[in-house]
Amino acid sequence: MIPETPTVLVTGGSRGIGRACAVMAAEMGLSVVVNYVGNVEAADYVVSAINLSGGRAIAVQGDVGVEADVLKIYETVDAFGTLVGLVNNAGVIDVASRLDEMSAARLERMFRINVIGSMLVAREAIKRMSTLHGGIGGAIVNVSSAAAYLGGGGQYVDYAASKGAIDIFTQGLAKEVAAEGIRVNAVRPGIIDTEIHASIGQPDRVAQIRDSLPMKREGSAEEVARAIMWLLSDDASYTSGAILNVTGAR
Numbered sequence: 001m002i003p004e005t006p007t008v009l010v011t012g013g014s015r016g017i018g019r020a021c022a023v024m025a026a027e028m029g030l031s032v033v034v035n036y037v038g039n040v041e042a043a044d045y046v047v048s049a050i051n052l053s054g055g056r057a058i059a060v061q062g063d064v065g066v067e068a069d070v071l072k073i074y075e076t077v078d079a080f081g082t083l084v085g086l087v088n089n090a091g092v093i094d095v096a097s098r099l100d101e102m103s104a105a106r107l108e109r110m111f112r113i114n115v116i117g118s119m120l121v122a123r124e125a126i127k128r129m130s131t132l133h134g135g136i137g138g139a140i141v142n143v144s145s146a147a148a149y150l151g152g153g154g155q156y157v158d159y160a161a162s163k164g165a166i167d168i169f170t171q172g173l174a175k176e177v178a179a180e181g182i183r184v185n186a187v188r189p190g191i192i193d194t195e196i197h198a199s200i201g202q203p204d205r206v207a208q209i210r211d212s213l214p215m216k217r218e219g220s221a222e223e224v225a226r227a228i229m230w231l232l233s234d235d236a237s238y239t240s241g242a243i244l245n246v247t248g249a250r
């Protein structure tokens with residue numbers, strides 16, 4: 001059954017990889033809920049661009065690491081259409097540090113947003129999409145990172161560990177809901193040209209490490225979004241529990 005307004009929620013859809021996913025999902029004919037946390041201008045820009053090109057999008061503010069915000073985000077989703085997909089993309093990194101320099105508050109924030117946030121957002125998606133709950137099924141794509149296998153030593157072991165958790169979460173959840181019409185997959189982006197690198201304290205990081213990358217270049221948000229869109233689509237109908245590296249060679 002195809003619903004009247006099949007809808008995808010993209011967390012962190014205002015910038016970077018999430019923005020590219022929001023635009024591509026709209027091009028695929030999906031209604032798009034663009035979540036953001038603080039940058040309302042960026043979110044409004046994406047929503048306007050989609051609506052001006054004939055698509056259908058709405059912005060919703062909310063911190064995925066706060067349960068009440070997640071419930072609020074889903075109030076917007078429920079009013080906008082029938083959820084068929086989730087791009088579980090919102091994530092943060094922090095300034096490059098060793099573990100012996102990291103505060104408990106930093107660790108708590110990292111895991112609250114990257115891990116608990118992704119789990120809460122997926123939980124609410126399952127309540128809506130699972131055939132067990134009267135839904136019609138759907139697909140979840142979690143955004144992990146190459147850091148999950150590289151480890152982030154000397155820079156961000158906290159971030160890497162949070163993404164390692166996303167990988168295992170993806171595999172377990174895929175099995176949990178496989179018989180309920182929901183596929184759960186993850187992508188692991190490598191070095192992608194977005195604004196996230198500024199929050200490591202190294203805005204020119206991409207240029208600095210470009211030559212050491214396998215393809216001698218960084219990836220674009222669109223290159224990651226294309227992989228996410230494949231996993232979201234029916235073309236990936238027998239793919240679940242997969243973790244796809246989008247790293248230009250592992």
Ligand code: NAP
Pocket residue numbers: 011012013014015016017018035036037038039040042043062063064065089090091092113117143144145146188189190191192193194195196197
């Ligand atoms: P980005 O350009 O910094 O964009 C981050 C997005 O997430 C923004 O839309 C931001 O909203 C939103 N966001 C941040 N914290 C949030 C929260 N607590 N609740 C809701 N939304 C929140 O990041 P990106 O590079 O596109 O990264 C997207 C995902 O890819 C992340 O999970 C990241 O870990 C992963 N990743 C990125 C790379 C890379 O090289 N770029 C590599 C591997 C993995 P506002 O606009 O409102 O701030």
